[in-house]
Amino acid sequence: MSDIDKSNDKVRQKATHFIQNWNWYLSGLLAVLALFFYTFLPDIESKAQHGDFVAGFASALAFIWLIASFNQQKAELGLQRNELAMQRAAIEEQSKAMAVSAEYDLLSGCMLEIDNFQRELEKTPNTVNSINEISIALTDGVKYWKTILESTDPEVISEAYMKWTPIEISAHSFTKAYVSACNRYFDFKQLDVTASDDPIAYVIQNESSIRKIPQIGNYAGMAYVIANFLSTTEPGLKKISLAGSCALSLSSNNAMFETEYINGLIKYIKDRDGDFPKIYAKFRASEVSEKYEV
Structure with missing residues (x-):
């Protein structure tokens, strides 16, 4: 594998990691912003206004987490469907193997x-x-x-x-x-x-x-x-x-x-x-x- 391919592979891995954990990154950013406003704004009224802003943003964040939870459940259901499909395929293969074995035993008995x-x-x-x-x-x-x-x-x-x-x-x-x-x-x-x-x-x-x-x-x-x-x-x-x-x-x-x-x-x-x-x-x-x- 060339250096360019290795570099592209690392970028894809990082992008995939970010997409899978976007809700955590967004939550962390919100926490940093809230801490910054409350620490460096001396004015209580400004803090209260920004607190309202943070509260509104938190509501949006809660909605985002709801979507993230839904997507996670959807992904888990997809995994379960794949596992069921694999189990069904395994059962079918086992049934075929048992049928072959049964016919072999039958012919051997005959x-x-x-x-x-x-x-x-x-x-x-x-x-x-x-x-x-x-x-x-x-x-x-x-x-x-x-x-x-x-x-x-x-x-x-x-x-x-x-x-x-x-x-x-x-x-x-x-x-x-x-x-x-x-x-x-x-x-x-x-x-x-x-x-x-x-x-x-x-x-x-x-x-x-x-x-x-x-x-x-x-x-x-x-x-x-x-x-x-x-x-x-x-x-x-x-x-x-x-x-x-x-x-x-x-x-x-x-x-x-x-x-x-x-x-x-x-x-x-x-x-x-x-x-x-x-x-x-x-x-x-x-x-x-x-x-x-x-």
Whole structure:
């Protein structure tokens, strides 16, 4: 900063100081004048006249102080308004930060559900050990269907069924866990989606909305493929479940499943096309079927 700029800055500071304290300077000047007149004027009458002058001037000074007080209050109100505006801005920033934090916690909670499912897959030694393997395992597992549906040997069917079952269970479990995470996000955001108690139908009907969810949407394509597979192959999967249940029951010569479950499968197939797996006839002719009250 140059010397001229420094000099101008000092002048501005002095001017500002004088403007802010003008009432004090004026009061001091009046006091000096009153003291001068009363000290150096010998004449009492002159003093009385000048006293009247000072009294009148004091009235004007009181008015000036009133104005100064008003200006001071006005300035304080201005400061209060500025402080309130700053507080409001701070609250808004805090609210935004809390909203960001809340969404982060929400997404973390949603992803935790998927991560927990992934960890469960890794703990269980079976055909599927990762979420990314489910859709591939479903396609590869179709090779077991012919054996399960067409064989009449309970042992052979049971072996193939035990290889297929973990794949189907993983697909259903993933769909359920994924829908739970999506529902958590939609409920928090209060977004309208198509409600369904069936996780498979939920994924298919809300695919476009699910894809828009941060992080979780990365699994939307995979979830849709899995859900679509389970939906379109449902009739065949019911027959596979019945064939596997019949084969395992015959192999153990015991009712291993709930009667209601077995009868539900039989009714579904009968109402659909009546085309039962071949092992079913052998099952109906056995004593095991009597235990199920089929």
